[in-house]
Amino acid sequence: MIRAAEIVKTVAEVRERVARARAEERSVGFVPTMGALHEGHLSLMRQARADCRYVVISIFVNPTQFPPGEDLERYPRDLRADVRRASEAGVDLVFAPEVDEIYPPGDCTFVEVTGTLVEGMCAPHRPGHFRGVTTVCAKLFSIVAADRAYFGEKDYQQLQIIKRMVRDLRLALEIVPMPTVREPDGLAMSSRNAYLSPEERRAAGVLYRALMKAKEQFEGRERKAAALVEVVTKTVATEPLARLQYAEARDAETLAAVRLIEGPVVLAVVAFVGKTRLIDNVVLGRR
C-alpha cells in the first residue's frame, strides 16, 4: 500500500513541515518540477528517497522561464496524476503553489548567472529563460531549505547554471545531477514529448541517433569540435520532420566554446520536430 504524499500550497506550510522533519533529524531532499511527471522526474525522486529521510517536490509551472510566444498556456498540467506518481516514488510532500505565492504582487527581484554559462546553447534562443529558472530556484531553495536538490542532465545548461548559482550565492545545498532517462529508441524523456504526433514521435529519435554518431567519431579519436557538430547537423538533416535549432560543443563545466576537445565537453542538440522543441546532449571525455 502506497502512502499518499501530502499536498500543500503555501510557503508557511512547507516551512512548517520541513521544520518538523528537521526536528526529527531527518535529512531533506528536494526535486523542483513543472509537473507532467515522467520517468526522468521519477528517477530524481527515487534517488532523493534513497538519499534523504524526507522528500519534497514542487510542482509549479514557472511563468518567468517561458519567453513570450512559448508554450506557457498549453504546458501539460495534471496535478492529480502527478501526485499519484510522486507518491509511488516515495515523495512525502508536494508543494503546488499558485503563482502569487512564488511571485507576490510587486515582485521585482531577479537572480541571474552571467558569463560563459549563458553565452550559447539555449540562452540566445530563449531570452530571459535562465533568469526565470535561477530566480524561481533561488526562491524554492529558500522555501524548502533542503540538504540536496536533484536535477536531470537532460537540461544540461540549466544544471550547470544552477550549480554555479548555488556555489556563488553560498547556498547550503548540494546539487545532485542525475543521468537522462530515455525511451527505448533513445529519445530523452520530456514533458513536451506529449505534444508529438505518432509520426513526429518516430522522427524524434533522430536527436539521440545524431549524438551517438558523433560519440562514435569521438571514440574513433576525432577531436575537432566542428567535425562532431557537423555529424550531428547532417544526421538531424536526414529527418524531414526535424528542423535543427543548434548543435554546439562546449566545455562541460563552464560551457565556453571549444575548438579542440581536450577535456570533458558537452555536445548539445536542439531541434524542432513539428512545432515541438526537443533538447538533448551527451558528455564526451567525462573523467
Place this chain on the structure above:
Amino acid sequence: MIRAAEIVKTVAEVRERVARARAEERSVGFVPTMGALHEGHLSLMRQARADCRYVVISIFVNPTQFPPGEDLERYPRDLRADVRRASEAGVDLVFAPEVDEIYPPGDCTFVEVTGTLVEGMCAPHRPGHFRGVTTVCAKLFSIVAADRAYFGEKDYQQLQIIKRMVRDLRLALEIVPMPTVREPDGLAMSSRNAYLSPEERRAAGVLYRALMKAKEQFEGRERKAAALVEVVTKTVATEPLARLQYAEARDAETLAAVRLIEGPVVLAVVAFVGKTRLIDNVVLGRR
C-alpha cells in the same frame, strides 16, 4: 569584564558556529557591516543582542558595491578596533572574510532588485551599487542563516531594497530597521564622516538642518513635494563647502516619485562636503 567576540574567516566556520547555537535553540541575530564601526552600527548590535540569543556580525568591505572611481581602496579598515567595539556591544561572532571567500574565482551570479526602488535617489548616481549590495547580502544571509538582520534607516534606499529582496526571494529572515543615530548637531553617523576635515565636519551639519526645515514646513501643512525639495536645496546651498547631489521626495515604501504627499514619504538628501559624499533622510507622515 567583556567577553571577546570570536573571529572567523570562512563560511564553513560560520555555519558550524551557527549550527551549534541553533542546536542549543538559540535565536540568531545578524548585523552585516563594512567595518569602521560607529554608534549607528553599535545600536544595531545592541538591538540584536536584546532580541536574539546569538549575535553575528560580518565585517566585509564589499568591492562590488563600489562603482568605479569610488573610495573602495581608502575605505577605513581597522579590524582590531572594530572587534573590540563589537565585543563591547555583546556580539558573539565576527565573520571577517577575504574577498575570495565571498566571491569565489569564476563568481558570476547576481541578485538584483528592479523597478521603482532603483529608479531614483542613489541608484542613478552609483551604477551597480545596489546590485552589489543585494548580491552580497543574499550571500551573507545564506551563510549566516539568521532569524533577524538589522539595518539602519540612514541608508534608506538600501533598507527598502533589502526588505523587498527578502520578501521576493522568500528568505526566512526578518529585516529589522533601526533609526539613524546622529551626532549632537544632527549629522548622521557614517564611517565616511572620518574623511571630513574639521571645517568640513562643521559644514556637514547642513544636511540635517535642511531636512528639519523641510519637516517644519510639512508639519505646517505643506504637501507639495517640490516645495519641500526646494527647502532642502536652498538650505544646502547656504553652505559654501557643500555641493548638493540630489534632494528627492519619494513614497516611503516603493520609492516611486510623488508630487503630493498623501502617505508616508521619505525626503532624502545627498551632498558632497569637500570630496566626501554624505547621505541623510527623514520620513514624513509615518503612520
